Amino acid sequence: MTGSGPNTSEWRVWSTTASVAVTDTGSLRVARELVQSVVAEVDAACSRFRPDSELARITGRTSAGVEVSPLLAALVRTALEAAALTAGDVDPAVGHRLIELGYDRDIEELRDARGVPVGLRRLPSPRFSWRDVHLCGTTLAAPDEVVLDLGATAKAFAADRAAGRVASSLGCGVLVSLGGDIATAGAREDGPWQVLVEDVPGDPRQQVSLTPGWAIATSSTQKRRWLRDGRSVHHILDPRSGLPAAEMWRSATVAAPTCVAANTLSTAAIVRGPAAGSWLAQQGAAARLVDSARHVHRFGGWPEAADDTEGALLDVR
Amino acid sequence: MNSRIRGARAAGAVLGTITTVAFGGMAALGIAFFHQESATGSGTSSSPSATATPGTSDDSTGSAGSTGSGSVTGGPTADGGTGVSAGQGGGFQGRSSGS
Numbered sequence: 001m002t003g004s005g006p007n008t009s010e011w012r013v014w015s016t017t018a019s020v021a022v023t024d025t026g027s028l029r030v031a032r033e034l035v036q037s038v039v040a041e042v043d044a045a046c047s048r049f050r051p052d053s054e055l056a057r058i059t060g061r062t063s064a065g066v067e068v069s070p071l072l073a074a075l076v077r078t079a080l081e082a083a084a085l086t087a088g089d090v091d092p093a094v095g096h097r098l099i100e101l102g103y104d105r106d107i108e109e110l111r112d113a114r115g116v117p118v119g120l121r122r123l124p125s126p127r128f129s130w131r132d133v134h135l136c137g138t139t140l141a142a143p144d145e146v147v148l149d150l151g152a153t154a155k156a157f158a159a160d161r162a163a164g165r166v167a168s169s170l171g172c173g174v175l176v177s178l179g180g181d182i183a184t185a186g187a188r189e190d191g192p193w194q195v196l197v198e199d200v201p202g203d204p205r206q207q208v209s210l211t212p213g214w215a216i217a218t219s220s221t222q223k224r225r226w227l228r229d230g231r232s233v234h235h236i237l238d239p240r241s242g243l244p245a246a247e248m249w250r251s252a253t254v255a256a257p258t259c260v261a262a263n264t265l266s267t268a269a270i271v272r273g274p275a276a277g278s279w280l281a282q283q284g285a286a287a288r289l290v291d292s293a294r295h296v297h298r299f300g301g302w303p304e305a306a307d308d309t310e311g312a313l314l315d316v317r
Numbered sequence: 318m319n320s321r322i323r324g325a326r327a328a329g330a331v332l333g334t335i336t337t338v339a340f341g342g343m344a345a346l347g348i349a350f351f352h353q354e355s356a357t358g359s360g361t362s363s364s365p366s367a368t369a370t371p372g373t374s375d376d377s378t379g380s381a382g383s384t385g386s387g388s389v390t391g392g393p394t395a396d397g398g399t400g401v402s403a404g405q406g407g408g409f410q411g412r413s414s415g416s
Contacts, residue, residue, distance in 0.1 A: 008410065014416075015416075016416035019411065021410040021411060175410050177411045177412065177413070178416075179414075179415075179416025180412060180413045180414040180416050181413075181416070182413050191405070192405075193409075193410050193411060194407070194408060194409040194411075195404075195409055195411045195412065195413055196409040196412045198412065198413075198414055199415050200415075207404030207406065207409055208401050208402065208403065208404045209401065209403065209404055209405055210401055210411075211400045211401070211402075215400075216400075216401065216411075216413050219415055220414065222415060223414070223415040223416055224415075251414070251415055253413055255400040256400065257400065285399075286399035286401050300399060301397050301398075301399040302399070302401065303401060303402050303403040303404075305403055305404065
């Protein structure tokens with residue numbers, strides 16, 4: 001939907017859609033290559049679904065501390081910062097629980113996970129959390145049983161990094177979208193970037209203006225779902241229960257100076273449920289939440305819009 | 318709230334300057350999420366830190382984990398410092414949805 005214009009390129013990655021838009025048409029090909037290189041670097045560092053990733057290779061042997069690459073260290077540090085900011089709502093130590101629930105492979109390969117029949121029982125208490133994960137420089141230490149899942153922050157990290165790399169390398173304005181996590185960098189003489197916020201078809205949609213240099217991210221309980229023992233579950237876990245977060249919110253969208261910050265807040269909003277609004281207000285972030293009845297709730301100065309339920313927006317660059 | 322987060326010394330490196338707007342919550346929590354690489358950045362630091370100065374008063378110190386320093390370029394605009402304002406219509410360049 002965003003890949004047909006002369007300044008935009010779109011492709012599939014991580015079972016979602018990636019796109020890059022630039023202010024200089026002549027830079028598009030190289031910009032795409034730069035974004036793809038960042039995505040490949042991040043994937044090689046922290047993918048949970050490929051056995052040759054650095055993260056997969058160190059999993060299960062971290063108790064004595066293990067030296068990791070600067071990139072993986074940055075990714076882990078980002079995840080731990082997100083956990084600290086959200087008081088553990090966004091916890092990278094939930095990887096083992098995700099595997100228990102069946103999310104042990106790329107979501108496109110996951111239709112009806114039937115592994116060990118753990119069912120959807122609530123965990124009495126999480127055995128490990130982000131507080132058990134320690135990073136000193138590039139030395140990572142955690143109990144061997146901890147399986148890190150950096151999915152909550154790595155995609156946003158990649159978007160931020162890719163946008164910065166394109167802008168600094170090519171000197172143009174750029175918008176990078178990785179599965180709806182959007183980062184921008186560089187100047188845009190035509191004014192702010194135009195972003196359509198819409199989680200799934202049929203949900204309220206709104207077009208907003210995003211200041212160049214800012215980011216926007218949406219977290220959703222409607223995407224990355226699979227069947228677990230016949231029940232549909234989603235991928236955003238409440239670390240305290242070990243279960244998918246209650247679906248009070250269909251989606252949460254946040255604008256912030258970086259995509260990592262935006263994604264951290266939007267993910268935590270899903271986990272926090274009814275407390276999300278007041279917490280987001282405390283963070284000073286503009287946010288838009290869509291509840292289970294598809295009503296829109298705005299916080300922190302998110303703009304009002306008349307087109308929340310409008311369709312037929314044009315994709316014009 | 319305007320926040321101004323200035324790079325501080327970390328492992329002997331002086332990081333760049335970050336200016337954020339309306340993100341006092343994170344600054345107050347000492348979290349400076351800056352992961353964009355920048356042409357004006359200072360390279361790799363395995364343990365960077367940043368000092369946050371929300372508004373003109375209270376300072377707080379936090380960590381900013383990133384290889385490479387960067388700059389968050391969001392600046393004060395008509396959006397009131399939130400980075401987002403009403404759409405202008407006429408099409409869009411990006412689409413934000415869950416994934």
